[in-house]
Amino acid sequence: MSTTAQIGVTGLAVMGRNLARNFARNGYTVALHNRTAARTHALVEEFGHEGAFVAAETAKDFVAALERPRRLVIMVKAGEPTDAVIREFAPLLEPGDMIIDGGNAHFADTRRRERELREQGLHFVGTGISGGEEGALHGPSIMPGGSTESYGSLGPMLERISAKAADGAPCVTHVGPDGAGHFVKMVHNGIEYADMQLIGEAYQLLRDVAGYTPAEIADVFRTWNEGRLGSYLIEITAEVLAHTDAATGLAFVDIVTDAAGQKGTGRWTVQTALDLGSPVTAIAQATFARAASGQRELRAAYAGLPGGTTPALSRTEAARFTSQVEHALYASKVIAYDQGWKMIQDAAAEYGWKIDLGAVAKIWRGGCIIRASFLDRIRAAYAADSELVSLLGEMEFAMEITDAQVPWRETVASAARRGIPVPAFSAALAHYDTLRAGRLPAALLQGQRDYFGAHTYGRTDRPGAFHTHWAQDGRPETQA
Numbered sequence: 472m473s474t475t476a477q478i479g480v481t482g483l484a485v486m487g488r489n490l491a492r493n494f495a496r497n498g499y500t501v502a503l504h505n506r507t508a509a510r511t512h513a514l515v516e517e518f519g520h521e522g523a524f525v526a527a528e529t530a531k532d533f534v535a536a537l538e539r540p541r542r543l544v545i546m547v548k549a550g551e552p553t554d555a556v557i558r559e560f561a562p563l564l565e566p567g568d569m570i571i572d573g574g575n576a577h578f579a580d581t582r583r584r585e586r587e588l589r590e591q592g593l594h595f596v597g598t599g600i601s602g603g604e605e606g607a608l609h610g611p612s613i614m615p616g617g618s619t620e621s622y623g624s625l626g627p628m629l630e631r632i633s634a635k636a637a638d639g640a641p642c643v644t645h646v647g648p649d650g651a652g653h654f655v656k657m658v659h660n661g662i663e664y665a666d667m668q669l670i671g672e673a674y675q676l677l678r679d680v681a682g683y684t685p686a687e688i689a690d691v692f693r694t695w696n697e698g699r700l701g702s703y704l705i706e707i708t709a710e711v712l713a714h715t716d717a718a719t720g721l722a723f724v725d726i727v728t729d730a731a732g733q734k735g736t737g738r739w740t741v742q743t744a745l746d747l748g749s750p751v752t753a754i755a756q757a758t759f760a761r762a763a764s765g766q767r768e769l770r771a772a773y774a775g776l777p778g779g780t781t782p783a784l785s786r787t788e789a790a791r792f793t794s795q796v797e798h799a800l801y802a803s804k805v806i807a808y809d810q811g812w813k814m815i816q817d818a819a820a821e822y823g824w825k826i827d828l829g830a831v832a833k834i835w836r837g838g839c840i841i842r843a844s845f846l847d848r849i850r851a852a853y854a855a856d857s858e859l860v861s862l863l864g865e866m867e868f869a870m871e872i873t874d875a876q877v878p879w880r881e882t883v884a885s886a887a888r889r890g891i892p893v894p895a896f897s898a899a900l901a902h903y904d905t906l907r908a909g910r911l912p913a914a915l916l917q918g919q920r921d922y923f924g925a926h927t928y929g930r931t932d933r934p935g936a937f938h939t940h941w942a943q944d945g946r947p948e949t950q951a
């Protein structure tokens with residue numbers, strides 16, 4: 472077997488196959504391997520004409536086909552299969568070679584694998600890849616972690632195969648060390664959950680309060696897509712709402728079961744956020760909203776219980792309400808994204824990563840699910856101030872949030888009055904109000920905690936930790 476391939480892909484199900492084709496279409500010679508060799512041969516048979524492939528049946532032949540330093544991409548089912556493949560290939564590699572895991576790994580697994588392989592002199596590049604099977608073939612958003620050295624060798628290839636933003640910039644950057652790439656991909660998916668839920672809540676309000684049909688709401692989303700909300704998710708929302716079910720002639724959205732699925736990365740974001748103490752409340756509510764939608768029995772038990780009133784709106788009032796909802800959707804979206812970016816900052820502090828937050832926005836402008844025009848403004852905000860604590864510290868975002876105050880609050884209030892659930896809108900607004908508040912009831916909570924658990928509290932007038940002896944008359948205070 473000649474050592475000609477610049478990159479190899481093992482795991483040739485839908486994602487790996489398309490990624491391998493993408494590399495080949497971009498002029499790279501690609502070594503191919505799959506546990507079940509039939510997949511390898513099928514790829515060559517069907518798509519061999521697209522570029523240069525070297526098919527290998529055994530792990531040894533696959534490794535032998537790669538030029539050094541070897542770049543070996545794993546695209547197998549995340550979890551134990553990834554470890555199994557690493558166990559199979561790592562002993563065949565030499566110091567300086569790279570194993571690139573493009574699967575949906577948990578970042579903690581990536582940190583562990585990177586550490587173990589580093590001890591063997593190998594580079595392990597946990598890489599978030601977003602964009603599904605179409606993205607893998609035509610250009611995904613790529614989020615590699617791992618060492619700077621590995622990016623030097625791998626980066627130019629990833630830049631070639633990645634999506635390109637409207638300004639032509641490749642949607643890939645070296646995110647940071649070890650698990651940083653998979654972490655950022657996880658947060659991308661959490662933000663995606665929040666964005667989708669917010670859009671869903673806007674749809675429900677336009678349906679139930681404004682009284683619009685799905686086709687009319689599709690037109691509203693098409694209009695919004697031309698403005699500051701312009702994004703892939705808004706665009707496909709209009710498409711889905713405009714779609715008519717062929718079998719019944721009904722609006723497609725009305726024949727779909729209202730129980731949302733989740734694959735787990737949104738859940739990982741919330742679980743990890745709890746560990747980090749990052750308040751990603753809009754993402755959490757979006758995740759719980761999916762869970763609640765699937766609770767058939769519980770929903771049946773609550774069905775028919777009293778709620779709000781729903782007076783009909785005139786066409787003029789409906790148009791005014793639609794404009795309010797646009798403000799609420801935009802403001803809530805800014806908060807949800809801000810929560811995601813802050814979570815990345817919190818993780819960077821926890822794990823000692825240096826992450827360019829503007830670059831994260833930059834590589835999400837194409838290829839991935841949350842690609843949106845406003846990400847360019849997030850990129851610019853961090854480019855102007857890399858230490859920005861919140862997007863609301865940037866003047867334009869701050870002005871938009873100021874403008875949204877009345878319509879945002881009116882939207883959430885209308886929903887509450889009418890009994891329409893808007894958990895993500897409400898969470899985003901509450902997050903905003905929590906963080907801008909001068910005093911929070913956390914002071915009272917600290918008193919309660921000190922009362923029942925002697926947990927101590929800080930004082931506003933002097934430093935230190937204090938405990939009040941609640942059971943004693945006079946309740947003396949001691950410094951802990």
Ligand code: NBP
Pocket residue numbers: 481482483484485486487505506507510546547548549551552555556573574575576600601602603604
């Ligand atoms: P799957 O996740 O369905 O995995 C199938 C592949 O894993 C096959 O090549 C299979 O080999 C291989 N495999 C398994 Br299963 N166990 C193995 C083992 N013990 N040893 C070696 N190979 C094993 O493939 P996919 O849907 O193409 O996804 C690949 C990765 O990409 C996953 O991590 C997935 O989460 C991720 N993904 C990402 C996106 C995205 O948008 N970013 C979308 C979809 C998937 P076989 O052919 O011999 O059974």
